[in-house]
Amino acid sequence: MAALHLTKTDFDEKIKTGVVMVDFWAEWCGPCKMAGPVIDELADEYQGKVVIAKLDVDAEPEIAGKYGVMSIPTVVLFKDGKEAGRQVGFAGKAGYMQLLTEAGV
Numbered sequence: 482m483a484a485l486h487l488t489k490t491d492f493d494e495k496i497k498t499g500v501v502m503v504d505f506w507a508e509w510c511g512p513c514k515m516a517g518p519v520i521d522e523l524a525d526e527y528q529g530k531v532v533i534a535k536l537d538v539d540a541e542p543e544i545a546g547k548y549g550v551m552s553i554p555t556v557v558l559f560k561d562g563k564e565a566g567r568q569v570g571f572a573g574k575a576g577y578m579q580l581l582t583e584a585g586v
Contacts, residue, residue, distance in 0.1 A: 484524040485534040489541050497562040500586055501532040502577070505550045505557065507539050512571040513554045519574045520556075523581075531586055558584050 487495055487503065495501060504520045506513035517535075524533035538545040538553055548557055548564070558566035558580055565584045568576055 483521045485532060487534045487536045487541075487544075489544055492536065492541070492544055493562075495532065495534065496559040499532060499561065500530070500565070500581075500584060501534060501559045502527075502581065503557050503559065504533075504535045505538050505545055505548075505553055505555045506535055507537060507553055509539075510553050516554045516556075516571045519577065522574065523577055527581070527586070531581060556580065560584060 484504065485495070496503070502520075502523070504513075504516060506516065520533060520535060523531075527533060536544060538550060550557070552569060554571055556568045556572070556577060557564055566580045568580050572580075
């Protein structure tokens with residue numbers, strides 16, 4: 482199962498309940514291309530526990546701006562609509578799993 486792709490029409494709705502990890506990325510970003518398969522792998526492993534999603538910052542710049550995403554990839558962890566953690570730069574699978582662990586997942 483691949484990560485869910487978010488847009489401005491469903492972003493607020495999808496992050497408002499539970500734990501949601503969002504990968505802010507862009508097609509042209511090299512490190513984002515490395516992160517993509519890892520994010521999809523986590524979507525499989527955490528299915529039913531955490532929503533793992535992606536947001537294309539080129540397609541949705543206003544959401545990236547709203548959450549202060551200045552460089553990509555940036556992964557933001559939301560818990561019931563509020564930011565619960567953040568990882569800037571590609572952290573590898575272990576880094577993303579640590580982010581989830583620190584948020585109590």
